[in-house]
């Protein structure tokens with residue numbers, strides 16, 4: 033890592049705040065930002081990890097302000113980030129450990145001491161281990177700074193079944209870009225002149241710095257912005273062109289773009305020659321994928337595809353086909369993302385300003401904890417056998433659930449869950465409930481009584497992020513940063529950080545040696561290698577250590593070895609071929625929408641990205657109930673008007689909610705927001721209000737990555 | 753304050769356990785070429801790599817910075833099988849770890865090499 037870059041921004045002693053302030057990224061002249069007074073920490077309400085400064089009054093958290101020192105968050109704290117205060121002071125949050133007193137889901141709880149909760153859980157886990165081996169336990173979690181402790185407990189216990197969130201989110205995009213470039217790059221929207229986004233509703237599902245760079249970069253500079261989506265989203269409303277593409281045909285659009293670019297010789301020949309493998313095969317492969325053919329698949333006119341392809345190639349290297357984040361759409365999702373990666377490679381935008389840039393990282397130290405033995409049993413999701421290219425560390429959620437339900441290849445009878453609500457984040461709620469039913473034990477660690485917690489046997493209340501200190505996290509990117517989440521206020525209830533919850537269990541499971549440290553020791557070890565003098569002191573004072581200047585072009589060097597099998601950027605992938613997959617992305621049309629049904633598509637809103645946020649008052653105020661979007665044409669046929677109660681039914685479930693008749697969706701699709709129709713009465717604003725998308729979603733996954741395919745469900749809609 | 757209490761304790765234990773074996777190896781002056789077929793522990797290999805190798809093989813350290821991505825699988829195999837370690841190719845003497853630990857390191861590096869199916873890269 034280039035220390036000079038860092039020193040340019042860090043200076044010594046007090047950080048030269050003006051020099052790293054975020055408005056400097058944008059064109060508009062603005063005064064140097066004032067760094068608000070308070071305690072710097074890091075937001076936990078979504079994976080962006082924005083830097084926050086918490087203002088306290090009389091010991092209470094009064095307000096959260098953005099910390100302009102973090103270039104990634106661009107001086108922004110979104111509505112969700114602000115609402116974090118309401119999680120802390122939520123009268124219905126989890127306040128002490130609970131053990132189930134009635135039947136699962138009946139809602140009868142016995143408040144217990146931490147000792148009793150730990151003893152009970154350790155006994156249950158040991159019983160399962162005794163009967164089924166450590167592999168009989170499942171440890172699932174979503175990303176978070178303390179997730180490492182939870183996963184480590186599962187691994188130290190001897191379970192191979194550590195299950196992380198990517199296969200419900202971005203596994204296919206990560207795998208596709210890794211298989212092509214050997215890494216997952218960022219997209220330099222601040223400097224791009226031509227941006228294509230397909231379904232990545234970046235104005236509403238906020239990703240930092242991309243959302244802000246769309247506003248401060250793409251829009252401010254009047255760069256060309258093309259958007260493809262079956263829905264007219266806020267992003268569509270801000271784009272130069274919106275194409276309501278036929279769902280599931282993005283791959284046809286991309287292949288036709290590559291066809292045009294290669295046919296008209298608009299590719300970056302020198303780049304392809306120097307850095308890529310498989311150009312000849314690609315050129316042959318895309319020959320049949322003409323714009324005229326793609327028009328029939330996508331519904332986008334051939335002349336528009338040609339025009340967009342030309343303009344895209346001519347704007348390169350400052351042109352990007354944006355990857356998106358939640359890529360759990362179709363069963364061919366990996367191949368579609370691979371085609372995006374190849375399209376970007378063809379115009380040579382790799383590692384160029386305004387193009388696609390490999391991430392930099394801020395170095396940090398590591399706390400050395402004891403290693404445990406590798407698990408003896410294979411994973412229950414059989415990821416190595418069925419998804420050999422997927423991340424074996426993260427696992428594949430839906431195939432895992434199916435195997436657990438079948439008891440194959442062995443029984444799994446205990447499920448520990450951290451910071452995740454699988455009843456909402458995993459498609460087909462009915463089957464997830466069945467999985468819970470067949471468990472001998474379910475334990476949940478969370479801050480609120482989620483629906484999954486509601487069906488658990490033991491609930492451990494975690495301290496809120498504003499009440500605890502977490503490990504230092506590195507945020508890789510074009511503007512990388514290392515951030516600290518530190519305690520702002522003392523816990524107001526009898527809650528504990530995940531590490532202490534894990535330590536209580538470890539002690540009782542005979543695993544104490546693996547967790548014999550404090551969070552302070554952990555953070556201190558990490559801070560020791562931050563590229564700044566007095567790293568610990570600095571990061572405690574500022575909340576962040578960051579680089580201000582991007583570094584372009586380091587990998588455009590003939591001696592650079594890309595982290596792929598061949599060492600080149602792989603347009604053609606031998607490894608895919610060996611694994612029995614298409615080495616170049618081959619188009620297969622999506623399943624046709626059956627007569628009288630609609631394809632269900634999902635999406636997010638700036639206030640609602642995660643299921644756990646809908647009950648927070650400030651966010652709830654913006655959206656009190658979800659409804660189902662329906663185009664006026666089918667609505668008229670079905671006699672449905674806005675506000676009517678309708679029943680939406682898939683093959684696995686049915687729900688009732690209100691209809692919203694709108695031109696803003698294609699006639700063959702319906703849409704509903706996530707995070708409503710809660711079963712837990714503790715989430716009272718959304719308990720039984722609206723409907724849960726997870727009830728309707730059917731089980732389907734991408735063939736290569738195992739990522740859930742959440743746009744493969746067809747539903748019927750009828751007026752009640 | 754000692755930041756690594758458990759770590760040190762465990763190493764003391766392990767060191768004692770391995771003492772006899774190490775003494776024998778040291779006495780015979782054996783380097784430790786390891787066959788490519790040996791299968792060690794990935795998890796432990798990561799730990800020993802950081803603990804042992806990273807004391808020198810870091811940016812600004814006394815030896816070239818190394819991560820699993822620094823070499824291909826074949827290159828890592830060569831390093832270990834031919835005992836190509838150190839300026840004079842003297843191999844892995846016991847000060848770098850027990851034979852089991854070296855095997856674990858080798859397993860970790862090969863499993864996550866630059867051309868491996870699961871390279872150590874940043875994810876999401």
Ligand code: SF4
Pocket residue numbers: 075076077078079080081082105108109110111112113114238240
């Ligand atoms: S985008 Fe919003 S919710 Fe996400 S980390 Fe930033 S402030 Fe928090």
